[in-house]
Every structure is written in C-alpha cells, then in structure tokens.
Amino acid sequence: MIHIDRLNSLLGLVIILCLVPMKQGIAADLTTIRAELPPVASWSGASEALIAEPGDAWITPAEQDNFKFTPSYRETRQWLERLVEASPKLSLHSFGHSAEGRELFYIKATPVRDDNGDVQRPVVLIQAGIHSHEIDGKDAGLMLLRDIGLGNKSKLIDVVDLVFVPIYNVDGHERPSVFNAAHLRGPANHGTRDTAQSINLNRDYAKADAPETRAMLGLIQELDPILYIDVHVSDGFDHGYDVTYTYAAWGRYMHSKAIADWLNGPFESSVNTFLRSQGHNPHFYPSAIDYHEIEKGLRVSGEGPRWSTGYGDHIRMPTVLVEMHNLKPYRQRVLGAYSMMEGALRAAATHLDRLQSSIEQDRQRRPDSLVVRWERDEQPMETISFKGMAFERYESAVSGEQEIRYLGRTETWSLPVTGQHPVAEVSLPKAWWVPASETKVIELMDVHGIVYETIDSARELELDTITMHDLELGPVYDTRVQVSGSASHAVTKVRMPAGSVRVSADQTLGLLAASLLEPEAMDSLFSWGFFPQMHHKTGNMERFIVVSLAESMLSKNGVLRDSFEAELANNPDFAADPKARLRWFQDRSGYGKSSYGVYPIGREL
Incomplete structure (x- = not known):
C-alpha cells in the first residue's frame, strides 16, 4: 500500500533531483549528491x-x-x-x-x-x-x-x-x-x-x-x-x-x-x-x-x-x-x-x-549573582575512557589536507574533558523596572510566566541605570541580529510612567528574569537585539550651531577643555574626524539628549 503523502514526498525528491544541473559525465541521482x-x-x-x-x-x-x-x-x-x-x-x-x-x-x-x-x-x-x-x-x-x-x-x-x-x-x-x-x-x-x-x-x-x-x-x-x-x-x-x-x-x-x-x-x-x-x-x-x-x-x-x-x-x-x-x-x-x-x-x-x-x-x-561570561579552562577536569570508532587519516585531493576516514569498528580512547570557569558575573538587584513603553519586554514576561507588578501612576525612583558602550552588531541568528557591548553603572533619578512594571528577583523565576533583563547575560534581551533604539544617535543640530556651542563650551569650562585636549592627544582617529569632534561636544551639551547606549531597564538595588 502506497500512502498519498509518502508518494508526494517521493515525487518531490525526484523533481529536486531532476532539477540538479548535470555536468558532463555526472548523473543527477542520489549517489552523486x-x-x-x-x-x-x-x-x-x-x-x-x-x-x-x-x-x-x-x-x-x-x-x-x-x-x-x-x-x-x-x-x-x-x-x-x-x-x-x-x-x-x-x-x-x-x-x-x-x-x-x-x-x-x-x-x-x-x-x-x-x-x-x-x-x-x-x-x-x-x-x-x-x-x-x-x-x-x-x-x-x-x-x-x-x-x-x-x-x-x-x-x-x-x-x-x-x-x-x-x-x-x-x-x-x-x-x-x-x-x-x-x-x-x-x-x-x-x-x-x-x-x-x-x-x-x-x-x-x-x-x-x-x-x-x-x-x-x-x-x-x-x-x-x-x-x-x-x-x-x-x-x-x-x-x-x-x-x-x-x-x-x-x-x-x-x-x-x-x-x-x-x-x-x-x-x-x-x-x-x-x-x-x-x-x-x-x-x-x-x-x-x-x-x-x-x-x-x-x-x-x-x-x-x-x-x-x-x-x-x-x-x-x-x-x-x-x-x-x-x-x-x-x-x-x-x-x-x-x-x-x-x-x-x-x-x-x-x-x-x-x-x-x-x-x-x-x-x-534566590541567587544573589549571575555568571555572565565563561572561558575555557586551560587544563582538563578529568580524563575518561571512551569508546570511539577507529579511523585513518588520508590526504584529500579536495581539501589538500589530511582528512578522517572512519573504519566501522570500535576502539577505546582516553579523552580529556575540559570545562569552563566564570570570568564575569553581576550582582542581582532587588528588582528590575521596565518602562511602560517596552511593550515587547512586558509581553515576554507574560509568555514566560514571570511575575511582576504594574504601577497605576508615575513614580520618581533612584535606580541603577546602565549604559552599554562599544556597541557592536554581531552575527545574524535566526531572524535577529545579536548585539554586544560593555556596561557601566550609575545611580540616577528616573521617572517611571504609569503602566511600568516592577519585576521582583524574589520569585521562583527570578533567575530566568535575571538572565533576560541583565544586559550582560549571554541570553539577555539586549544581546538578542530587543532594544534597537540603543543604537540610534538622535538630536543632530546644524553644524554651524554645534560649532558655536562647542566654542562657547571650551571658553567657559576649563575641565571640559582639558578633557577635549586629552582626547585629541590620545586618539588620532578622533582628532582627524571633524564629525566625531563635534558629536563629542553635542553629547556633553545637554541639547538633544541621545538614547544611544542607554539601557532602558533600571535596577532597584
């Protein structure tokens, strides 16, 4: 008895094979592909x-x-x-x-x-x-x-x-x-x-x-x-x-x-x-x-x-x-x-x-910290007896190198097993505050069953806020572009609007919440590219306005002037880039404040 679905699958395979371009002397059949x-x-x-x-x-x-x-x-x-x-x-x-x-x-x-x-x-x-x-x-x-x-x-x-x-x-x-x-x-x-x-x-x-x-x-x-x-x-x-x-x-x-x-x-x-x-x-x-x-x-x-x-x-x-x-x-x-x-x-x-x-x-x-980066150990943790398949090496005309050919019989190997050690970790806060505007993050908390409380009116809070520096777009994985960067922390006064949520670390899924909401974690929402606004430099002004503003800042702020001169001396690429020099002043001016690198989720310490 031939099943219709099975027949359709086989016909599909035959069609695929027929569509394979044939070179001289090469038959387009299973044995060749x-x-x-x-x-x-x-x-x-x-x-x-x-x-x-x-x-x-x-x-x-x-x-x-x-x-x-x-x-x-x-x-x-x-x-x-x-x-x-x-x-x-x-x-x-x-x-x-x-x-x-x-x-x-x-x-x-x-x-x-x-x-x-x-x-x-x-x-x-x-x-x-x-x-x-x-x-x-x-x-x-x-x-x-x-x-x-x-x-x-x-x-x-x-x-x-x-x-x-x-x-x-x-x-x-x-x-x-x-x-x-x-x-x-x-x-x-x-x-x-x-x-x-x-x-x-x-x-x-x-x-x-x-x-x-x-x-x-x-x-x-x-x-x-x-x-x-x-x-x-x-x-x-x-x-x-x-x-x-x-x-x-x-x-x-x-x-x-x-x-x-x-x-x-x-x-x-x-x-x-x-x-x-x-x-x-x-x-x-x-x-x-x-x-x-x-x-x-x-x-x-x-x-x-x-x-x-x-x-x-x-x-x-x-x-x-x-x-x-x-x-x-x-x-x-x-x-x-x-x-x-x-x-x-x-x-x-x-x-x-x-x-x-x-x-x-x-x-x-209720863990109080989370490892966010591991590195491979230099020495193995143990050596084990392992039943491998015997193989021989041969010179491949395809790769031009020695390749492996397995022989179909087992033999006993002695193999080292190498682990990892933590090289970076973060201390976990009492809670994370997600602003109401981060609707996809809040929705994802629901998907995972993570418990949170929603505030009905705006609150002024002192939170540990994170800025991610040296932002880099990584490889495309599935439908997302992965992101990396380094973090700096500062306690600042933050206004959380109505509808924002507080995700307590004191819950059964607190560890999962930490791995999603701590940006330095290997599978954080930051690393999966949930915050594209962090890559957007906003607040551009006409060049002649920035130049005038920068000249005024230099003349009135000696500390700023010293910092600028040090940057010129220590960073040749910066010194040779007029746009970077003007952006340096604009970022410090208070005008058109940019969200670039600013992680929107705050930490309650």
Whole structure:
C-alpha cells in the first residue's frame, strides 16, 4: 500500500533531483549528491522485540516500512487518532498552531480520565521533532504509546502521566528533502532543522520569537512537568554509543543544584541500567573541542536559557536533552529512543519523592549573582575512557589536507574533558523596572510566566541605570541580529510612567528574569537585539550651531577643555574626524539628549 503523502514526498525528491544541473559525465541521482557515510557496525539488542510483526493491526507506519520512511504530519495524526479512539488511557489535545497554521498537538497517557481537570498527577513531558530532520523520537513515541495504550506497558503510567508531543517543528516536518541532512543515516524523508520562519526552536526558548515556542512555553506552564525530555539526533564524530544524553552543562554548572544531583544520580543510574538491558550503549553527549582532531577531547560548557536544557535549569525544571547517534541506522536509533523514553518514565516513577523534593528545594533558591561570561579552562577536569570508532587519516585531493576516514569498528580512547570557569558575573538587584513603553519586554514576561507588578501612576525612583558602550552588531541568528557591548553603572533619578512594571528577583523565576533583563547575560534581551533604539544617535543640530556651542563650551569650562585636549592627544582617529569632534561636544551639551547606549531597564538595588 502506497500512502498519498509518502508518494508526494517521493515525487518531490525526484523533481529536486531532476532539477540538479548535470555536468558532463555526472548523473543527477542520489549517489552523486548524498555523502558516503562511514561503515555501520553490527548491532542487535533486546529492544528489537518491541517491533510489531507484519500484519499487526497496530503496526506503526515506520515499522511497516521497515524504518525506511517516517510518516507525514497527516499520517502521524491519523494513526494517533485511531489509537486514541481504541484506548481509554490516551487522549489527544491541541496546544497551539505553527507559523503556517498547522495544529500543535500532544497525546496524554494516564490511567485517570477526569474531564473537569481536577486530578493533578505528576507529568513527564516528552517532545520529538524540535528539529524535524531529527525525528527518531516521533516514531519511537508512536510505538511506546501503542504499547502503553493497548499493550503490556501500561504500568509505566501507574505513578506518572506521560504527555508526548510527536512533532514540535510541524512546518519543517512537512519539507522533506534529500538535502536536509547529509549526516543522518535515515529516514529517507526527514524534514528541516528550522521552522518555516527559519527559526531554530532549540535556540528560541529565551527570546520566544516563534509561535511554536510560545505555545510550548504555555504548555510547560500548564503542565508544570516533573521531567522534560527533548529528543534529538546528534551530529559530530563517529563513536560507539547509540544513545547519548545530557543536561545543562552535564550538571556541572547548573543553577538548580538539587535537580543536578538527582539527574546525575538516581536518573542516570536508572536510565543507563535500563538502556543496557535493552542492548543499547548509553553515554553523556560527547561534544568535541575539535571534531577534526578528536584527541583534543570533549568540552563541557555553561548554558543560557536559549536551549531547552538551559531553560529548564533556569526555571527549576529537570530537563534532559537526548541525542541519538546520527550514524547509527534509523531502526536502531528509534529503538534506542523508545528505550530511553521508557527508562526515563521508570526513573521518574521509582525516584519520584526525591525528584519532587529536589524541584521544590531549587525553587526556593534566590541567587544573589549571575555568571555572565565563561572561558575555557586551560587544563582538563578529568580524563575518561571512551569508546570511539577507529579511523585513518588520508590526504584529500579536495581539501589538500589530511582528512578522517572512519573504519566501522570500535576502539577505546582516553579523552580529556575540559570545562569552563566564570570570568564575569553581576550582582542581582532587588528588582528590575521596565518602562511602560517596552511593550515587547512586558509581553515576554507574560509568555514566560514571570511575575511582576504594574504601577497605576508615575513614580520618581533612584535606580541603577546602565549604559552599554562599544556597541557592536554581531552575527545574524535566526531572524535577529545579536548585539554586544560593555556596561557601566550609575545611580540616577528616573521617572517611571504609569503602566511600568516592577519585576521582583524574589520569585521562583527570578533567575530566568535575571538572565533576560541583565544586559550582560549571554541570553539577555539586549544581546538578542530587543532594544534597537540603543543604537540610534538622535538630536543632530546644524553644524554651524554645534560649532558655536562647542566654542562657547571650551571658553567657559576649563575641565571640559582639558578633557577635549586629552582626547585629541590620545586618539588620532578622533582628532582627524571633524564629525566625531563635534558629536563629542553635542553629547556633553545637554541639547538633544541621545538614547544611544542607554539601557532602558533600571535596577532597584
């Protein structure tokens, strides 16, 4: 049986191939445009017993195709609707829409059906397809839901409910192409990394530009999950592990210390034991310092709230990033993802009391400072035994350098693991004051669920105000231009108009508020370009007026004259630039005061 959506996808691939310009002697087919992946190491495991037999009424589309294809959005939804209708343990829910209008939905698995919503049970939230070419979690989740709803895995939800989002990046999912991911060994029709708006959803948690992100943040606030699992597929180098996973900085630099202890303790021990029992080989996600020179070792880095793991750390929500290994066959990866999900459910249920206690303990924390810049350590923190894939180096006619060729067999390496150390931090204030005019910032506080109070009438306040110097526009990321600069502080009298808001640091989400509102933080709204007015130099006057004003200032203010002469002597570029010299005086004149570099959010000390 050929599915219409599958046929359309394949026809699209054929059309793409036909449009590839052909050079003399080169055929435009898959073998010429697809990278040749390394050899595959043989694998078998107990999890293979999870696969439905041919002809089974509840075989999933991926199983039916022997894991060569992944079902389309429509096929996925239709199969799940049929499953939900057949099982009283399952229900389908909407939680928003994508930029192109597709419905975002999830399946809830629970033994307790309560239409009034009065029953509160711990929830494990698992999402797949945040990068829709990394779609292993979707096909694994369909199998797991089948086995919970109709099979022998119903005990997995005796203690905790499962909420499963099969496709997060739904628009990208519906853009299958052979050009989407050359590094993935299947399936043949995966989607794109980014959304229809070219937004990487796993860099969008802090700035929340995408409608999909805002929908997910709303779902997180609604469910308040005790565990959040984000299923990906890796890139990088070849190695001997098929299921890798991590937390924010592998728990090394997490703000949520009690949660980090739970993840690095009961969770890791329980999950690894279960994965190995299913024939899989787990490891922490190995991020290499240099993928071309693996011997340099692995790196661990601090994380801001742009990522799912960093966001979870900032809001005190245990979060696990799962990275199936891209060079393993799709069948093995899907079975590994299934086993990881089952292992996570088992760990949450078995160690529920300590997990909930850890969450509550971290939610009571009120940090007084925030690290805003890290640097790589010079010496590794440890050296580990690591199962890598053997490789050889050869001279490439393409690059003209030595390149790596993997050989398809494992060997044991000794790899250093290098961390980071903080080099800059800021002391946190009692509160931040956001003027009423910063409507996008106030709206974003609502999106994140950050608590604030709104003033009904204007107030005169003494606040720590920040000026950002040496403003630089950085790279374009998604739909934003990143910004950097250095900060100076001064306590000044500020008038906050009616409608302005006070964001207290003394709240559960105070750490997230700090990371968004402190401009020096790595994922601050300043760094994401939320304040374009800071780059605008206003108040220009006619040149002859400025010259007259400057000459009068020089003649009447000896301190100013000395400062100007020092600037001329020490800055040749300034001395040679008439416009810069005149701007220097205008900025100090009090006329046409500029907002250039002035950060609009004040700090209550």
